[in-house]
Amino acid sequence: MSQEEITKEDVLEKQPQQQNEEMQNDTLGLVGMIIGILGVLFSFCCTFLSILPGIAAIVCGVVAYNQGQRYGISAIVLGVIASVTGVVLAYIGIR
Secondary structure, eight states: OOHHHHHHHHHHHHHHHHHHHHHHHTHHHHHHHHHHHHHHHHHHHOGGGGHHHHHHHHHHHHHHHHTTOTTHHHHHHHHHHHHHHHHHHHHHHHO
16 A cells, blocks of 8 residues: 555545534533523513523633534523523613
């Protein structure tokens, strides 16, 4: 076998592993984004229930952003929106 054939085989064997690592790398950011979406949805029906998912989404988003995951920013933004909307709507509902 020549050196080129070994290199091509090595590259072909490593590609699925790299794809799996990239897909698993965004897990925490994706979880934070889903929790943030649920928090935003809860803010319109159950205002107090949106605060906890909002905080959880912010925490997941910050950790994911620090790890360089791509959904970290969206988790932070959705968490802030859910928390602020929940607090504002709860305040309006109490008054």
